[in-house]
Amino acid sequence: MAGKTCASKSSVKEIKLWTQEFLNDRKKSNNLLNIVVTIEQSTTVEVQLAGVRALHKILQHLVKNGELYSEHPDQEGDSAADKYRSWLRCRYDECVQQLLGLLHNTSSSVQELALCTLMKLVKAEGEYPIQKLTTNQLPFPKHLLKEIYCRLTDDGHDMGHLITRFSEYLQFDDVRYFIFKMLLPEIQERQKKKGQENLLVQRVCDYGQLWAWDKLEDPLSNLYCSLPDPEAQIKLNSLKEHRKLFTGIWLEFLRNSLSTSLYKKVLVGLHEKVMPNLTSPLLLSDFLTQSYNIGGAISLLALNSLFILVHQYNLDYPDFFKKLYALFEPGIFHVKYKARFFHLADLFLTSSHLPAYLVAAFAKKLSRISLTAPPHGLKLSIPFVYNLLTRHPSCRPMLHRPGGPSDVTADPFDAAEPDPAKCKAMESSLWEIQTLQSHYFPDIALLAQKINSNLPTTETTLTDLLELSTRELFQRQAKKMAKDVPMNYNPPKGLLQYKDDKMALLWNL
Structure with missing residues (x-):
C-alpha cells in the first residue's frame, strides 16, 4: 500500500x-x-x-x-x-x-x-x-459542445449527477442556445425509431428540469464566450430565438407517450419552469385539457397550469369547475399531492363572483367526504368549508335550515351527481359538520362546534394545515399537559360500595 x-x-x-x-x-x-x-x-x-x-x-x-x-x-x-x-x-x-x-x-x-x-x-x-470561420459561421465551438452533450446523454451510462453539474453552464445564453439547437432535431429524429422513446423523453425531462430561467430581458447578455464579432451575437442575444427553440423542444417532447412517473414529473414543474418561457402558453391547451380529463393524480397536477391558461390567457374551458368538483373524493386526503390540491382548490374558489350553487356544491361534497377522513384531513377540510361560507354569505342557509329532513336518507343532495349545478346542494344542509361534533378526537369535535354559532367572520389561513400529518397530531397531543386530573380522593371501603357488600369478604383491601 x-x-x-x-x-x-x-x-x-x-x-x-x-x-x-x-x-x-x-x-x-x-x-x-x-x-x-x-x-x-x-x-x-x-x-x-x-x-x-x-x-x-x-x-x-x-x-x-x-x-x-x-x-x-x-x-x-x-x-x-x-x-x-x-x-x-x-x-x-x-x-x-x-x-x-x-x-x-x-x-x-x-x-x-x-x-x-x-x-x-x-x-x-x-x-x-x-x-x-466562414462568413455565416459563429465562432462558438458547437462541435466540441456537441461531443460533451453526447457523452452526458449516453444511454449506456447513468450521468444524472454530471448533468446536474453541467446545468450550471445552462445559465449562459449561448450554451443554452446551442444545446437547444442540438436537442430539437434529435427528438424529431429519434421519435421515428421504435424502442427509444422512453430513454429519449427521460433525457429531455432531465434537461428540461434544469431549464428554469429567471426573468430575462431582451436582448440577452449573459454569454459564456465573449465572441469577437458583435454581429455574430444577434441570434444568441435574441430572447425570441431562445423561446422559439424552447417551445419546439417541449411540443415535440409532449407528443411522446409518457410513463405515469414521468407524466407527474413534467406536470409538477410545467407552470413554473416551462410555461413562462414558451412563445405562447396556449400551445399547451390540448395537452393540459387531456391531462385534466385523465383523472386521479394526473388531473390534480394539471390543475395549476390549466388554471393559469384560463385565468391569465383567457382559455375557454367551461368544464373546469365540473372537473374540479369530480376530484373531491375520499381518497384525496391520502394522496401525495394533498397539500398542493387543497391550496389550489382554495385559490380557485376565492372569487366572490362564483354562483352560490357552485360554492354550495363544493362545501357539501367536502363535508360529505369528511365523514370518513382521517383527523389530519379534518383539520384542513373543516376550515376549508368555513372559508367558503365566509366568502359567500348566500350559502349560510345551509347551516340552519328549519324543517329539514329528519332522516339522513332523505337528504336532497345527490352525491353521485357529477354536475355541481344538478346536485341540489343548496336545498340541503351541512349536517355532516354537526355529526363531526361527536368525533373521537377532541380537537376535531371543538372545531366542528364552531358551526353552531361561532362561525369565523374572517377566513382561516390554510398554509399551516396543508402539510399536517397524523404523526404531527400525535406529537402535539403528547406534549399537552393536563391541568385537571380526575382522581378518587375518598379511600374505597369495599369493592362495590354497598352496605352489605358480600364481595368485600372475598378480598382484603
Whole structure:
C-alpha cells in the first residue's frame, strides 16, 4: 500500500515536470504524449486528476497563443511550422477525446474535473478560434459542445449527477442556445425509431428540469464566450430565438407517450419552469385539457397550469369547475399531492363572483367526504368549508335550515351527481359538520362546534394545515399537559360500595 502511494506521488511529480517543460521548451513537445499515456495506464485517482490539470494548462496555452490556428486545417503545409502545427492539432484532438472518455470514469471527482476542463476549452475556442470561420459561421465551438452533450446523454451510462453539474453552464445564453439547437432535431429524429422513446423523453425531462430561467430581458447578455464579432451575437442575444427553440423542444417532447412517473414529473414543474418561457402558453391547451380529463393524480397536477391558461390567457374551458368538483373524493386526503390540491382548490374558489350553487356544491361534497377522513384531513377540510361560507354569505342557509329532513336518507343532495349545478346542494344542509361534533378526537369535535354559532367572520389561513400529518397530531397531543386530573380522593371501603357488600369478604383491601 505504501509502495503504491509512493508510486502515485512520483507519477504526479513527473506530470507536473512534463507540463512545465512543455510550456517552456518546444523541444519537449513529446511530454504531452507522456502525460496522455500516464493517464491511460494509471488507475489511481490522484494521478488521473493531476493528468487532467496538466492537459488543462497545456491545451489552454495552445489555444490562447494561437498555436493551433490554421486557415485550412485539412491541408498540411510543407514548412516545418505547418507540420508542427498539424502535429499539435492531432495531439489536441487526442487529448480532447481522452477528456471526453474520462466523463465515464468511475471516480466522480475525475468526471467533474474533466467536464470543467472541457467547458473551459469551449470558452477558449469560442474566444480564440482555432480555424478560419466562414462568413455565416459563429465562432462558438458547437462541435466540441456537441461531443460533451453526447457523452452526458449516453444511454449506456447513468450521468444524472454530471448533468446536474453541467446545468450550471445552462445559465449562459449561448450554451443554452446551442444545446437547444442540438436537442430539437434529435427528438424529431429519434421519435421515428421504435424502442427509444422512453430513454429519449427521460433525457429531455432531465434537461428540461434544469431549464428554469429567471426573468430575462431582451436582448440577452449573459454569454459564456465573449465572441469577437458583435454581429455574430444577434441570434444568441435574441430572447425570441431562445423561446422559439424552447417551445419546439417541449411540443415535440409532449407528443411522446409518457410513463405515469414521468407524466407527474413534467406536470409538477410545467407552470413554473416551462410555461413562462414558451412563445405562447396556449400551445399547451390540448395537452393540459387531456391531462385534466385523465383523472386521479394526473388531473390534480394539471390543475395549476390549466388554471393559469384560463385565468391569465383567457382559455375557454367551461368544464373546469365540473372537473374540479369530480376530484373531491375520499381518497384525496391520502394522496401525495394533498397539500398542493387543497391550496389550489382554495385559490380557485376565492372569487366572490362564483354562483352560490357552485360554492354550495363544493362545501357539501367536502363535508360529505369528511365523514370518513382521517383527523389530519379534518383539520384542513373543516376550515376549508368555513372559508367558503365566509366568502359567500348566500350559502349560510345551509347551516340552519328549519324543517329539514329528519332522516339522513332523505337528504336532497345527490352525491353521485357529477354536475355541481344538478346536485341540489343548496336545498340541503351541512349536517355532516354537526355529526363531526361527536368525533373521537377532541380537537376535531371543538372545531366542528364552531358551526353552531361561532362561525369565523374572517377566513382561516390554510398554509399551516396543508402539510399536517397524523404523526404531527400525535406529537402535539403528547406534549399537552393536563391541568385537571380526575382522581378518587375518598379511600374505597369495599369493592362495590354497598352496605352489605358480600364481595368485600372475598378480598382484603
